[in-house]
Amino acid sequence: xxxxxxxxxxxxxHQDFFNIAVSVDCVIFSYQDKALKVLLIKSDLxxxxxxxxxxxxxxxxxxxxxxxxxxxxxxxxxxxxxxxxQVHTFGxxxxxxxxxxxxxxxxxxxxxxxxxFQITHDDVCWHPVSGLKKLAFDHKIILDTxxxxxxxxxxxxxxxxxxxxxxxxxxxxxxxxxxxxxxxxDRRNFRKRLLVKDWLVDLNEMEEDVPHRPGKLYKLRxxxxxxxxxxxxxxxxxxx
Amino acid sequence: xxxxxxxxxxxxxHQDFFNIAVSVDCVIFSYQDKALKVLLIKSDLxxxxxxxxxxxxxxxxxxxxxxxxxxxxxxxxxxxxxxxxQVHTFGxxxxxxxxxxxxxxxxxxxxxxxxxFQITHDDVCWHPVSGLKKLAFDHKIILDTxxxxxxxxxxxxxxxxxxxxxxxxxxxxxxxxxxxxxxxxDRRNFRKRLLVKDWLVDLNEMEEDVPHRPGKLYKLRxxxxxxxxxxxxxxxxxxx
DNA sequence: GCTGCAATGTGTGTTAAGTACATATTCCTG
DNA sequence: CAGGAATATGTACTTAACACACATTGCAGC
Numbered sequence: 201x202x203x204x205x206x207x208x209x210x211x212x213x214h215q216d217f218f219n220i221a222v223s224v225d226c227v228i229f230s231y232q233d234k235a236l237k238v239l240l241i242k243s244d245l246x247x248x249x250x251x252x253x254x255x256x257x258x259x260x261x262x263x264x265x266x267x268x269x270x271x272x273x274x275x276x277x278x279x280x281x282x283x284x285x286q287v288h289t290f291g292x293x294x295x296x297x298x299x300x301x302x303x304x305x306x307x308x309x310x311x312x313x314x315x316x317f318q319i320t321h322d323d324v325c326w327h328p329v330s331g332l333k334k335l336a337f338d339h340k341i342i343l344d345t346x347x348x349x350x351x352x353x354x355x356x357x358x359x360x361x362x363x364x365x366x367x368x369x370x371x372x373x374x375x376x377x378x379x380x381x382x383x384x385x386d387r388r389n390f391r392k393r394l395l396v397k398d399w400l401v402d403l404n405e406m407e408e409d410v411p412h413r414p415g416k417l418y419k420l421r422x423x424x425x426x427x428x429x430x431x432x433x434x435x436x437x438x439x440x
Numbered sequence: 441x442x443x444x445x446x447x448x449x450x451x452x453x454h455q456d457f458f459n460i461a462v463s464v465d466c467v468i469f470s471y472q473d474k475a476l477k478v479l480l481i482k483s484d485l486x487x488x489x490x491x492x493x494x495x496x497x498x499x500x501x502x503x504x505x506x507x508x509x510x511x512x513x514x515x516x517x518x519x520x521x522x523x524x525x526q527v528h529t530f531g532x533x534x535x536x537x538x539x540x541x542x543x544x545x546x547x548x549x550x551x552x553x554x555x556x557f558q559i560t561h562d563d564v565c566w567h568p569v570s571g572l573k574k575l576a577f578d579h580k581i582i583l584d585t586x587x588x589x590x591x592x593x594x595x596x597x598x599x600x601x602x603x604x605x606x607x608x609x610x611x612x613x614x615x616x617x618x619x620x621x622x623x624x625x626d627r628r629n630f631r632k633r634l635l636v637k638d639w640l641v642d643l644n645e646m647e648e649d650v651p652h653r654p655g656k657l658y659k660l661r662x663x664x665x666x667x668x669x670x671x672x673x674x675x676x677x678x679x680x
Numbered sequence: 681g682c683t684g685c686a687a688t689g690t691g692t693g694t695t696a697a698g699t700a701c702a703t704a705t706t707c708c709t710g
Numbered sequence: 711c712a713g714g715a716a717t718a719t720g721t722a723c724t725t726a727a728c729a730c731a732c733a734t735t736g737c738a739g740c
Binding site for chain 2: 737
Binding site for chain 1: 459460461462499501502503504505506526528529530531532533540542544581584585588671672673676
């Protein structure tokens with residue numbers, strides 16, 4: 201938006217145009233018990249009694265849009281160095297019963313076994329992504345949109361490692377991919393596809409305390425975890 | 441955003457949170473003289489004197505976010521049935537000198553030879569995308585982000601046909617792809633890649649008035665043009 | 681009207697990626 | 711110590727991508 205004085209603008213008062221609130225909503229994914237989970241909170245609006253909603257908040261007047269989801273993550277999970285990706289902005293007039301709110305959706309990949317992790321509110325808890333039916337607001341569509349983007353990204357960019365401990369076996373990694381993609385994969389082809397990407401480092405260590413032949417342990421090659429995807433916005437920051 | 445009463449919210453007044461304006465910016469692409477063009481307007485802000493900016497506008501209080509770019513397109517080009525795709529939302533505090541504005545960027549593919557097309561403002565004109573240096577606001581980054589998304593989409597989804605007349609030759613189509621991607625393509629492999637996608641219908645007609653052997657004319661297979669990409673939002677509308 | 685040029689139309693072989701499936705090895709368990 | 715179950719590795723087949731060669735058609739100029 202560059203031209204503040206269009207015909208449409210002049211017809212309305214200045215105040216009208218500051219009657220839209222801006223928020224962010226976070227689809228916070230984690231991986232537990234071989235299933236993809238999402239962090240939800242019990243809705244406190246009576247219109248959505250009994251339903252859960254995503255974690256979000258209004259964007260502060262002095263807060264960069266990008267900073268808001270990091271703050272939400274920090275406030276809700278105690279984590280500050282998380283993977284976040286903007287997905288889509290939802291702005292239908294009637295999407296929020298309390299007023300006009302345009303929301304930008306982000307998805308996040310966190311490891312809930314991380315030492316810093318703690319949930320700070322009783323009504324917040326993890327839900328399996330598969331089988332989720334109805335959510336408050338338009339949050340089911342937001343979740344579906346984020347899940348689709350996650351699925352599209354996961355084979356191209358090394359981002360799923362944000363969901364795993366530092367050391368993991370190929371079986372654990374495959375289980376995670378299957379949970380995200382919702383399909384079964386062939387062990388041998390999966391191994392090849394991943395090793396050829398050169399994302400992994402063989403630690404020359406073995407699994408322990410497993411009830412079968414232990415597998416090799418790997419870690420993500422240093423320098424990749426945070427890279428994930430690079431937006432034009434980020435590129436510019438690097439060159440300035 | 442679901443919970444209006446977070447700790448952060450309560451610390452501030454209600455009015456603070458309606459001090460953010462919401463806008464949309466359109467990266468309107470067209471294809472002329474074998475080059476990809478973008479529609480820009482001379483900036484009327486003295487901070488950006490001599491610079492061009494994208495076409496955008498504030499989102500009305502009673503206007504769906506998605507409706508705003510269609511309105512901008514309609515007002516600026518006379519076109520109402522255009523291809524639009526949401527790309528990214530930009531919301532840094534200082535991105536607009538006149539105040540806090542969060543903007544959602546869309547790209548659009550239009551055919552400027554369409555009968556309805558007309559530019560309604562003298563300061564609006566087409567610029568070649570390649571070679572563009574500086575734009576007003578953060579519009580260069582917005583443009584780059586949209587161009588990247590266009591490039592990523594163009595081989596997977598039949599969207600470029602929005603830039604062409606109804607009938608076209610494979611050479612014209614290839615020239616367009618080369619202009620978008622910024623690379624040269626092999627004629628024979630390009631032909632195969634496209635024909636196997638089953639996007640095209642052979643019209644059994646030939647080019648006319650060309651100074652060489654005329655090529656066959658094709659059109660897009662009916663029912664594909666508008667489909668392009670389908671978002672979760674759109675899917676929901678279809679099933680409701 | 682014939683010939684050469686330039687662009688269109690079509691084909692072929694090579695390489696890389698993805699898929700389906702087979703076999704051998706290792707460790708835990710009983 | 712034998713059997714089972716999971717790991718580790720290998721091979722053949724199919725598909726897509728890439729590099730390049732040849733034949734065809736219409737226009738232009740002599």
